[in-house]
Amino acid sequence: MPPLTKDVIRFGAFVVTGQVFHVSPLSYALVNLKPLLPGHVLVSPLRVVSRFNDLSTAEVQDLFLTVQRVSRTIERVYNATALNIAIQDGRDAGQSVPHVHAHIIPRKRDDLPEPDTIYKMMEGEEGDLERQWEEREAGTGSGDDKRGKFPAVDADEARTPRSNEVMEKEAQWLAEEMAKDAEEGR
């Protein structure tokens, strides 16, 4: 499979090109450093803007058609029955990286001990994408010393920050699955 793009793709201040699994004319989708649940991905406009209201008409349209396309594939390949789709639009709504991004989180019955746990995770330290990417760039935060801070998700191996190799493998797989859905007109 050829690379999705020759361009460097940024998520806020971070270069995430290797984690991108889908690129549309104005948007892209990337896998997460620390998915809150397996299959938790993000969809962003290619242009780095912080607020939803900063997006042009064309960007809004492209962003949510991309969210729809991505969520279809994610629900299928992760055997989910539902999805949380959420934008924290601005810091006071819990946004950590100042770059518009829609969370797509595949859900299934009884996947979490409490139904609202997913939101606690989004709002808590485990959802602080900025800190995760910063720690990764600094080469910190990948050890067990951080685990104690995530009581809601202890013993969940998916909460360990993932290596580039693991993320790139997932991105490659999802890119192939997205291509299959596109070919089959799903």
Add this chain to the structure above:
Amino acid sequence: MPPLTKDVIRFGAFVVTGQVFHVSPLSYALVNLKPLLPGHVLVSPLRVVSRFNDLSTAEVQDLFLTVQRVSRTIERVYNATALNIAIQDGRDAGQSVPHVHAHIIPRKRDDLPEPDTIYKMMEGEEGDLERQWEEREAGTGSGDDKRGKFPAVDADEARTPRSNEVMEKEAQWLAEEMAKDAEEGR
């Protein structure tokens, strides 16, 4: 101000025409029976479909341009600094009424005791839109007897189910504010 539409507008099985404050070619926005915070509104496709993936390309585009337009006005008139925009897509993701709807919730710094409270509220009984509308149609659920079930929001008068008159007044006001923003090209 003339009525927004002559059609009956449905939210799932419920007629909500009087609570609608904005209508676009394929979508509409309505005020809530029990807003989780002041200014909490919903945007839905006019067509009653349950899953995001059921929407046509035109419906997705129209829905999110409507979300953008509505959120701009809501943030302004409620003096907010941020917004939560969220879709519970399917029952296992917390969806209560089987009709696609985006929650728009205006936020400001320290508006809730804990940042994740808003999500607890969305996922808990206080976010069960179907039950709220059913109780309203049955003429129940408007008394203090229900308050005990909402510990996260005790003493919050906005959590009392609102009368048609109150909702229609808010819808009328928001319709006017939406029209102002449209005239001024915001």
